[in-house]
Amino acid sequence: MGTPATTTARPAPARRSRPAPPPRLRTPRRRRGGSPARPRRSVLLTALSALVVLYTLVPLAWLVISATKTQSxxxxxxxLWFDGDFAFFGNIADTFTYDDGVFTRWLLNTLLYVVLGAGGATFLAVLGGYALAKFDFPGRRGVFAVVIGAVAVPGTALAVPTFLMFSEMGLTNTPWAVIIPSLISPFGLYLMWVFATEAIPAELMEAARVDGAGEIRTFFQVCLPLLAPGTVTVLLFTMVQTWNNYFLPLIMIKDPDWYPLTLxxxxxxxxxxxxxGEPVxxxxxxxxxxxxxxxxxxxxxxxxxxQSGLAAGSVKQ
Known part of the structure; x- marks a missing residue:
C-alpha cells in the first residue's frame, strides 16, 4: 500500500479590522423658551449693560439738546426734547464772547495745565516704569510698596497739605500750583511698570548693548517705540484727570484769569x-x-x- 498524501491546512485569511466609528457628538438639548447654548445669566448681563449705557447716554443727550435752547x-x-427756537450756534458765539471772551482764557489755561501737567506726568511715568521694570537695584521692593500705597491714597486727601507747602514757597495763585502736583501720577507709574515688564524682551536690550548702544540710545530708539501703546494709555488717563481737575485749582487759585474750565x-x-444774577x-x-x-x-x-495697550500681556506667545 502507498503512503497517503498529506494535505497542509492553509491558514484562514486575517480579517481586516474596520476603524472604530468616531464618537457621536451629543447635541445639546434645546431649552424651553430659549436657545440651546445661551445661559440665562447672559440676559441679565445684557439688561445691566443696557442700564449702564442708558445711564451714560441720557445726561449726554440732555446736554446736547439743552445746548440748542435759549435761556427762556x-x-x-x-x-429731553428740542425747543422751537434753535439757538445752538448763537449759544456758542455768546459763550466765547461773554465777559470779554473769558471762556477762551479758561480754555487756554486748561490746555496749558494738560500739556505741561499731563504730558510731564506721562513722561515721568514712562521713565520710572521702564527703570523699575528692567533694572534691578537695592530697595526695588520698597519702591513698589510706596507706589502701591500712593495709588491707594486719593488726591483730595493730599490737597490741603499740598496747599500749605505751596503757600510756604509762595507758589499759590500761580499756574505752577496746578502743574507741579499734576506731574505725579502713581497709577500711571504702576501701569507703565507692568506694561514695560511684558512689552520689552530682555534679549532685545542685550542685543542693543552688544551692538554698542548705550542705555539712553537703547531706551529712546529700541524700547520707547515698544512702549507706545502703554504711553498713550497713561497719557489718556492723566489728560482726563488734569482736564477734569476741580478741587486742586479751587484751593490753589483765586485769580479768575488763571481759572481752568472747571472753575x-x-x-x-x-x-x-x-x-x-445775570441769567447765563x-x-x-x-x-x-x-x-x-x-x-x-x-x-x-x-x-x-x-485698546492695544490694555490688551498687551493678555495673550502668551
Whole structure:
C-alpha cells in the first residue's frame, strides 16, 4: 500500500479590522423658551449693560439738546426734547464772547495745565516704569510698596497739605500750583511698570548693548517705540484727570484769569443761581458741552493705541 498524501491546512485569511466609528457628538438639548447654548445669566448681563449705557447716554443727550435752547427755552420746554427756537450756534458765539471772551482764557489755561501737567506726568511715568521694570537695584521692593500705597491714597486727601507747602514757597495763585502736583501720577507709574515688564524682551536690550548702544540710545530708539501703546494709555488717563481737575485749582487759585474750565463754569453757574444774577445758565450748558469735545476727540483719535495697550500681556506667545 502507498503512503497517503498529506494535505497542509492553509491558514484562514486575517480579517481586516474596520476603524472604530468616531464618537457621536451629543447635541445639546434645546431649552424651553430659549436657545440651546445661551445661559440665562447672559440676559441679565445684557439688561445691566443696557442700564449702564442708558445711564451714560441720557445726561449726554440732555446736554446736547439743552445746548440748542435759549435761556427762556430751558425753563419752558421739556428737558429731553428740542425747543422751537434753535439757538445752538448763537449759544456758542455768546459763550466765547461773554465777559470779554473769558471762556477762551479758561480754555487756554486748561490746555496749558494738560500739556505741561499731563504730558510731564506721562513722561515721568514712562521713565520710572521702564527703570523699575528692567533694572534691578537695592530697595526695588520698597519702591513698589510706596507706589502701591500712593495709588491707594486719593488726591483730595493730599490737597490741603499740598496747599500749605505751596503757600510756604509762595507758589499759590500761580499756574505752577496746578502743574507741579499734576506731574505725579502713581497709577500711571504702576501701569507703565507692568506694561514695560511684558512689552520689552530682555534679549532685545542685550542685543542693543552688544551692538554698542548705550542705555539712553537703547531706551529712546529700541524700547520707547515698544512702549507706545502703554504711553498713550497713561497719557489718556492723566489728560482726563488734569482736564477734569476741580478741587486742586479751587484751593490753589483765586485769580479768575488763571481759572481752568472747571472753575470758570462753576463761577458762571454760581452767578446764574444767585438771586438777581445775570441769567447765563444756557452759557454754562453750552460751555460744558464744548468742554467735553476735546476729550471725546482725543479718545477717538487714540482709541486703537489705547485698546492695544490694555490688551498687551493678555495673550502668551
Amino acid at each position: 427755552g430751558l425753563a419752558g420746554s421739556f428737558g 470758570g463754569l462753576k463761577s458762571w453757574n454760581d452767578q446764574a443761581s444767585t438771586a438777581g 445758565f444756557h452759557l454754562v450748558i453750552t460751555g460744558s458741552l464744548l468742554t467735553i469735545v476735546p476729550l471725546v476727540a482725543a479718545f477717538l483719535l487714540l482709541q486703537r493705541f489705547w
